[in-house]
Amino acid sequence: MSQRHATSEKSKTKNSSSPTNLNDEPRYCICQKREDELNEDDNDFMIECDGCNGWFHGKCIDLSDRIADDIEKYFCHECSKQHGSSIFKQRKNQHRRDYSDANADNKPTQSGTPDFINKLKRRIFPGCESVVTRLKGNHLTPEYLATYGFTQPILISNRDGLDMTLPNRTITLAEIRDAVGQDRFIDIIDCEKQVTYKMNLNDYIEYYENFERSKIYNVLSLEISNTKLGEQVVTPKIVRDISWATIGVWPIKKPDDEEIDSNEILKKSTWPLQTPLLKKKRRPVSSTDTDQSEDEQFGTSDSNNFENFERPEVAKYCLLSPQSSYTDFHVDFGGSSVWYSVVRGEKIFYIIEPTDENLQKYAEWSGSPTESEVFLGDNVSHCYKMHLREENTILIPPGWIHAVYTVTDSLVFGGNFLQSMGVDMQLRIYELERFAQVPNKFQFPLFETFHWYAAKTFYEELKECNESNSSIINPITQHACESILHYMSKWVSADKRYQTRNRSIIPKGINCEKILRDLARELDIAKVSRH
Numbered sequence: 001m002s003q004r005h006a007t008s009e010k011s012k013t014k015n016s017s018s019p020t021n022l023n024d025e026p027r028y029c030i031c032q033k034r035e036d037e038l039n040e041d042d043n044d045f046m047i048e049c050d051g052c053n054g055w056f057h058g059k060c061i062d063l064s065d066r067i068a069d070d071i072e073k074y075f076c077h078e079c080s081k082q083h084g085s086s087i088f089k090q091r092k093n094q095h096r097r098d099y100s101d102a103n104a105d106n107k108p109t110q111s112g113t114p115d116f117i118n119k120l121k122r123r124i125f126p127g128c129e130s131v132v133t134r135l136k137g138n139h140l141t142p143e144y145l146a147t148y149g150f151t152q153p154i155l156i157s158n159r160d161g162l163d164m165t166l167p168n169r170t171i172t173l174a175e176i177r178d179a180v181g182q183d184r185f186i187d188i189i190d191c192e193k194q195v196t197y198k199m200n201l202n203d204y205i206e207y208y209e210n211f212e213r214s215k216i217y218n219v220l221s222l223e224i225s226n227t228k229l230g231e232q233v234v235t236p237k238i239v240r241d242i243s244w245a246t247i248g249v250w251p252i253k254k255p256d257d258e259e260i261d262s263n264e265i266l267k268k269s270t271w272p273l274q275t276p277l278l279k280k281k282r283r284p285v286s287s288t289d290t291d292q293s294e295d296e297q298f299g300t301s302d303s304n305n306f307e308n309f310e311r312p313e314v315a316k317y318c319l320l321s322p323q324s325s326y327t328d329f330h331v332d333f334g335g336s337s338v339w340y341s342v343v344r345g346e347k348i349f350y351i352i353e354p355t356d357e358n359l360q361k362y363a364e365w366s367g368s369p370t371e372s373e374v375f376l377g378d379n380v381s382h383c384y385k386m387h388l389r390e391e392n393t394i395l396i397p398p399g400w401i402h403a404v405y406t407v408t409d410s411l412v413f414g415g416n417f418l419q420s421m422g423v424d425m426q427l428r429i430y431e432l433e434r435f436a437q438v439p440n441k442f443q444f445p446l447f448e449t450f451h452w453y454a455a456k457t458f459y460e461e462l463k464e465c466n467e468s469n470s471s472i473i474n475p476i477t478q479h480a481c482e483s484i485l486h487y488m489s490k491w492v493s494a495d496k497r498y499q500t501r502n503r504s505i506i507p508k509g510i511n512c513e514k515i516l517r518d519l520a521r522e523l524d525i526a527k528v529s530r531h
Helices: 006-013 077-083 114-122 142-148 173-180 201-208 237-242 262-268 356-366 420-435 447-467 475-494 512-530
Strands: 003-005 045-048 055-057 071-073 133-135 154-156 185-190 195-200 217-219 317-321 326-330 337-352 384-388 393-396 401-417
Touching: 114 326, 114 401, 142 237, 173 201, 173 317, 185 201, 195 201, 201 217, 237 401, 326 356, 356 401, 356 420, 420 447, 420 475, 447 475, 447 512, 475 512
Parallel strands: 133 154
Antiparallel strands: 003 045, 045 055, 154 393, 185 195, 185 217, 217 317, 317 401, 326 401, 337 384, 337 393, 337 401
């Protein structure tokens, strides 16, 4: 039995000697489509019958790819009359992702397998007290973070004082389905094989509520911002106070698509030493105009800023995890920060501090062909264990490397966000992702767009400080600007046509080279005037 993706196989089988008469072309599957009729947008897989060697669409024969991956020999409806039902793979080992490998005795244990999980539960790790800050919710404010920084995870034992709203712990999976949409397809990961599949939410609930589970399917990314379930979730106030998505770094649109002045939002933010931004309205100009004056550079009142993209929604995820789910070590995309609150169940985090040495080891490990056979925690000096229980909320700063094990069936709500204190690590992680050629679908959506908006925001803040002869420069802004100039200048210098090639993700009215020059100038002026 073999499988293929319909679109990729098309390109392999089509050749110049194909019959010119369409009636002579081979037809596939029970749908009897010719090769040129196969839907390239369907994203469906095909499976070969081991009896007749015919190829069939998974959808046409009601077979999902996650089930097909466990079939040793597939027989179509007609061939099954002669050969019997399809034959499934038999388990031959407990420690390899290919559980049917009969010659695996001398092969190393791979992460996510039953043997790996059993060993992980018996291991002893140092506690997280030295690297995790415990706070009460009402103490977690922008002023606190500005004073003490946000470089370590912050654990809040209950949601009191966080000014957040989550569904009650008694919410059922059926209620979640109805609030999200029963036809919704979700990304799941087969935790033993560490392979990702698409699954209908209805089918997942049927699986989840079956306590005799033969597989462990963990929900990866059920984003709920624009659903009825999302309406029941209000993120922690501290997240709303610092996230670029909510303080106006990414401009917010009114219902009629008119852009809301981000200055008004930022004036209301509670960052200590944060100065209000300029409120001048400027005419929009071409993003390729390299001779713009400062007042011409930003067309902030032009709704055309939004014609190419909408703000990505990554702030609200619903995470459903069955017992024994395991997610291997990773850094959240784009070095984004994370809020994570347990509604029911228990989780164990294995966390590694993002030191230079540890990030280098992480990069080497994640790019290694033996990644699945090596527990990253064994390669670093300290890997800490953090146990999360019901009502616990954790805020994870940028860059922290972590793996997650689910102790009992769990329901968690959380989300990702970019913020000003994390700019250096955000850009550093993004650079690592680019070097590792991480596929776009696994990167923070419109990451560069967010940071060009941030460059504009910081430029305007510094410019107003300098024009008002302010003696105070926000150290968070200063460090963020220095990181933007260091990393984002490399984007532009490495590709002389960066602006043209990336015009679909660069905000209208922003000229990349010029905004970096202007930002550098205003930062230099601010530094000199403060000494």
